[in-house]
Amino acid sequence: MPMTVVVLLTMCGPAFGAPRSETTRVRQGVVAELTGTGCAPSTLTKRVPAGAAVKFEPGVGVDVGSLETVVVSDTSIENGVARWSVQPTAEECAAHPDDPDWRWFTEERTWAVTVRTTAHAIRAGLRGGVRSIAGFRVADYTRRTAPTIRRARRHFGKPSTLRRRYGVACRATWRSLGLTIDLLNLGGQDPCRHGYVQAGRVTGPMAAGWTAIVARGPGVVVGTSDTYLEAELVGEPGQSSRLWTLGEVWVPYGDAGYAPALSARLDRRGSVAGFEFWVGAGGD
Secondary structure (H helix, E strand, O other): OOOOOOOOOOOOOOOOOOOOOEEEEEEEEEEEOOEEEOOOOEEEEEEOOOOEEEEEEOOOOOEOEOOOOEEEEEEEEEOOEEEEEEEEOHHHHHOOOOOOOOEEEEOOEEEEEEEEEEEEEEEEOOOOOEEEEOOEEOOOOOOOOOOEHHHHHHHHOOOOEEEEEOOOEEEEEEOOOOEEEEEEOOOOOOHHHHOEEEEEEEOOHHHHHEEEEEOOOOEEOOOOEHHHHHHOOOOEEOOOOOEEEEEEEEEOOOOOEEEEEEEEEEOOOOEEEEEEEEOOOOOO
């Protein structure tokens, strides 16, 4: 009796796309002052993204003392924790032979480490708007290459949720990425099928895998304090106390001027907890 073999071919696309991770430089920083007693060293630690340290600021040998000569004696990074050791010089200790409990202070200053790590990058110009989101280009587009929901699905994969809002808007979320994108269609079509990227955000635990890169500077990452950003002149306070503007874009509508295009979202302690971006491909 002849045997019939039936072969079923599934012609469907992958369930998930491939948002691009890239190896890049990111900088984690804080503003702090250290104190110590006698000649014993004091340490400052800061959790940073896992990766290879490229540069410590301040580095070994730098004088960070307030009144006395206090230098950075050692730096290290292990298991995602950066460490600075600081202590008075031998000459400074020799000046206090009869007072082993004398106290010393460093300056209140910025401490930062630049790390080479792998992350999803939101790239923007200082005043040129957002260029790409984890490799998904959203700038300098034509009608054929516009950042639509269809292209976003091809890049990021099937959204975890896709919900129409206010008739002309649609909100897509990718929980595995911590990514939310708001889409817009002002031409009467379903924005969940024909929407254009308007704005979005990266939030929650997965935001730790992202970085915001403005121009050619090192990336800003989750955990960076707003006091560090202010001290290093990285961006400026945003329109609310929970946002810090990193990059802008020229908006010619209404009262024309520069508006935030890429911002850091701050938690209640003033530390970066995520990012917001504005693209405006759906209109204004």
